Amino acid sequence: MALVTRPSARPALKAQARVGVHQRGLDDTRAELLGAARDVFLEAGAARFSLREVARRVGVSAAAVYRHFDGKEALLFAACTQGFQVFSSYLVRALSEATPLARLLAMSEQYRRFGLENPQDYRFIFMSLADEVNEVSAMSLTVRLAGPPLPQDATFLFLVDRVRECVDAELIASKDVQTTAVQVWAHVHGLVSLRLSKHLEGVGDEDAFANFYRASVADLLRGLAR
Amino acid sequence: MALVTRPSARPALKAQARVGVHQRGLDDTRAELLGAARDVFLEAGAARFSLREVARRVGVSAAAVYRHFDGKEALLFAACTQGFQVFSSYLVRALSEATPLARLLAMSEQYRRFGLENPQDYRFIFMSLADEVNEVSAMSLTVRLAGPPLPQDATFLFLVDRVRECVDAELIASKDVQTTAVQVWAHVHGLVSLRLSKHLEGVGDEDAFANFYRASVADLLRGLAR
């Protein structure tokens, strides 16, 4: 029985790396795929993102990706969730401030920093394909009752807490803390996303934008105070 | 000389429609392509947008598209510019109001209406691939010195005028009208884009969102007043 053209599948490059691991190996091709996916996305952008290119980079066949993810979109979604953890790591730095107001302002600073320092991540998370890729992603006001809480939820609740502090300290007047939090979020998101979309080049360089950003947030907070 | 398999190119469907037109024919396959491109984009979304599908719908070969546009992205960009004219048509309705403040508020209303009634257009214009597709699109604060003014510029200048009116009427305190206009824009864009991204489902149905939206804008304006 010939079955001639079957090169008996040699694992090529990947073999020498994969040694004693088999089940949920800590080698973790999955993790490599996630990293590569982010890289490819950062370099190529959402439009030109290619599953095959990700696989190629990890040194694995395209079909192998389907052992770890349901497909292209699922891979992107997983990478997105990972990006959210970076986002969280920015926001929590605001906790080092002493007063409620300082913490809220610091959070808005961290929000801007994350956006400007990780533009592709930001776009990926907040500006792109929210219903195609991110079905459940991002901060969602929708209360998710079932399933484990995702980092996505935590970040919004974190913002709500910062706002609540300010309400308790009577720095902000609010009937509904969540609603007010959304206002703040929308404001900073509007500023950051327009900046990333290159629609705000007119305000100047990064420092100029930072100043404008702070002033704009201050204006909003003045409007929210009583 | 056979050159056998050459079916001598019969124009198939398109032939009977194209009658006496040749140069810049008013039949205008180009216009049909633009319309179809918008339709396909609205139905399939940015990710699954297909040039071949657009051509198919118009009843023309894929290669024919290249007679009118440089490629897929150029086609999308042209469709985007067309979408901008719809956007403008919403905004100008605000001019029917009597006072500066009413006009500014009406403009914010029209902005929201455009976003919610043309979600795909809005996403296309303001939320997607701004550097890949829309290179020069959308409202840009950057002053464009050369070239004819695009509808893109007009819409932002329109907003600036509404703000200036309010500043003149001493309803808004502002050092720089353009800067203040950006703040307003960013705020409403933030609200609309988050709503479209399904991140604000928690505020309720469309009416509830509209109320929240108006209140949020009012809060911002209060902060901007003096």
Place this chain on the structure above:
DNA sequence: AGCGCCATGTGAACAGTGTTAACATCAAGC
């Protein structure tokens, strides 16, 4: 020990994509 299981990989194939090239058609102008 042998055994089979099963997670993980493979290559080949399929349908669909954007893009380019060579060729056909036909109104219009010299």
Place this chain on the structure above:
DNA sequence: GCTTGATGTTAACACTGTTCACATGGCGCT
């Protein structure tokens, strides 16, 4: 008339995402 140029065609190329049948090799079981 003949050439020209805009507009279309088909065929091909190099990609893409996805699925399939198949290999491989640790692991736990008897």
